[in-house]
Amino acid sequence: MSSTDTDNDQTAEAAAEAPKKNGKGRRVALIAVTLVVLCGLVWGVWWFLHRNEVSTDDAYVQANIGQMAPRVTGTVAKVFVRDNEHVKQGDVLFTLDPADxxxxxxxxxxxxxxxxxxxxxxxxxxxxxxxxxxxxxxxxxxxxxxxxxxxxxxxxxxxxxxxxxxxxxxxxxxxxxxxxxxxxxxxxxxxxxxxxxxxxxxxxxxxxxxxxxxxxxxxxxxxxxxxxxxxxxxxYTEIRAPHAGKIAKKSIVAGSQISAGQSAMALVETNPWVVANYKETQLDRVRPGQPVSIAIDAYPDREFAGRVESIQPGTGVTFSLLPPQNATGNFVKIVQRVPVKIIFSKPSQLKGLDISPGLSVEPTINVAGPIKHLDRSDIPATETADAQ
CATH class of the missing domain: 1.10.287 (Helix Hairpins)
Known part of the structure; x- marks a missing residue:
């Protein structure tokens, strides 16, 4: 066979394979475009559904923690509670020797x-x-x-x-x-x-x-x-719980000598709230009274309802022990965070659960949701009593 015939055969084979390659390229391009469109569609749907939500994972549970201390100096006669024990308002925590x-x-x-x-x-x-x-x-x-x-x-x-x-x-x-x-x-x-x-x-x-x-x-x-x-x-030799709560960090036993004002144990209230540190760029639409969906890491299968109670009048570093001074030296702009206080709007959801201070929380504020103006009745009873 001559070289001319060989060249003609190769040309014919190349001409036959060209449509196949072009078809495969078009399919790849089509798949890529389809994936891009689907991703864009998914992102668009996600953005549409969550465009009115503001969330952060820099949030923690907090509660009032009172230090139980006697008003007089004396010797501990008896301790009636244990660490991590729930107590009711008025329960005797410990007593001092009353003889003196x-x-x-x-x-x-x-x-x-x-x-x-x-x-x-x-x-x-x-x-x-x-x-x-x-x-x-x-x-x-x-x-x-x-x-x-x-x-x-x-x-x-x-x-x-x-x-x-x-x-x-x-x-x-x-x-x-x-x-x-x-x-x-x-x-x-x-x-x-x-x-x-x-x-x-x-x-x-x-x-x-x-x-x-x-x-x-x-x-x-x-x-x-x-x-x-x-x-x-x-x-004063009989120290009672001023409110319901849970005992923590008990540091006394019978026979201990304790001074007036010296902490004997901590009493954690049973009415927790959430402090979420939102970026300053997230707060333009946040208002008190807006509904909040609260996810607590300790209870991943539960969702808790809450509301924005207040926004701190200052960033977190403003109230720190040593606030930063940017008047001298090189300055690097850092996005500041502002603490937002969130209360649980359905306390019944907390029954039977140990919502302790310090637990990690991820709250999501619905900035387009109905705003409920909070009054004194919406604030937990113990917090109201402390304020008075």
Whole structure:
């Protein structure tokens, strides 16, 4: 076979394979276009369904955690709870040895009785002073009048004897005797006047007695306050749960010495909420009252309903211990995050579940959903009580 025939055969084979290659290329292109269209369609559907949703995985469960501490210093007598135990409002958590506080109360009550006795004595003394004061004045006036009368008589006798002495009818001795009697009577008048002045000064003594009585009465009030404080201190030896919750981090046992204000255990409230740290670029349509779908990592098969309660008036770093200072040095812009508080709108969904502070959460806010304006009734009861 000649070379010309060979070339003709190859040309014929190439011409026959060309349509096959072109068909395969078109199929690949069609499949690629179809996949792109499908991906775009899926993305478009996803975007359409989720265009009004704002979500973040930087969110955690929070709750009020109160430190249970006694108001007085003492020795722990008995502990009634264990770690991770649920308690109701009013349950006794632990008690302190009341012996010292009972003794202090008995001493305060004894001081109160002593103060009352002192006040009664001062009142009696005041009454006697008032009664004797009037009598002393009357007696002093009578004594003064008697002394003045006696002085007048003695002066008259002395004057008469001086006249008789001038006529040599009485002796010098008799005259001196009458003069002495007149001077003595005048001295008695001065003494009676002094006693009357002293008796008239009795209102000052009455004021003094009144002041002493008032002081004794004030001591009664002070003793009553001490008794009340001693009773309060005795009542403080029994530490009760201020609200329902769960015990955590118990650090005491019977016999432990504990100071006033020293934490003995933590009490975690049973009304949790969510704090979600949204990017600042996500908040343009977020408003309080919008519905939220909450997914908790600890319960992946459940979905919880919630609502936006409030948006913090500042980014997270603004309220940090050491907020950043960007006035000097190189600046790198970082998207800030703003804490958003979300409450569970259906508390019944939480029954039987352990929704503890710190659990990871992924909330999704429906920014197009109906806005419910929250009032005090929508806030958990314990949180409302703390605010009051």
């Amino acid at each position: 506080f009972r003794a202090a109360l008995a001493k305060a009550e004894a001081n109160l009785e002593a103060a009352r006795a002192s006040y009664a004595a001062s009142q009696q003394d005041l009454s006697v002073t008032r009664q004797t004061s009037a009598a002393d004045i009357d007696n002093a006036k009578a004594a003064l009048e008697s002394a003045q009368a006696e002085a007048q008589r003695a002066e008259a006798d002395a004057k008469r004897y001086r006249a008789l002495y001038a006529k040599h009818e009485v002796s010098q001795q008799q005259l001196d005797q009458k003069n002495t009697q007149a001077k003595s009577a005048e001295a008695q008048v001065r003494q009676a006047r002094a006693k009357l002045a002293q008796a008239k000064a009795s209102p000052d003594r009455i004021k003094l007695k009144q002041s002493q009585a008032s002081s004794a009465q004030a001591k009664i009030a002070q003793a009553k306050a001490q008794v009340e404080q001693a009773r309060l201190n005795l009542s």
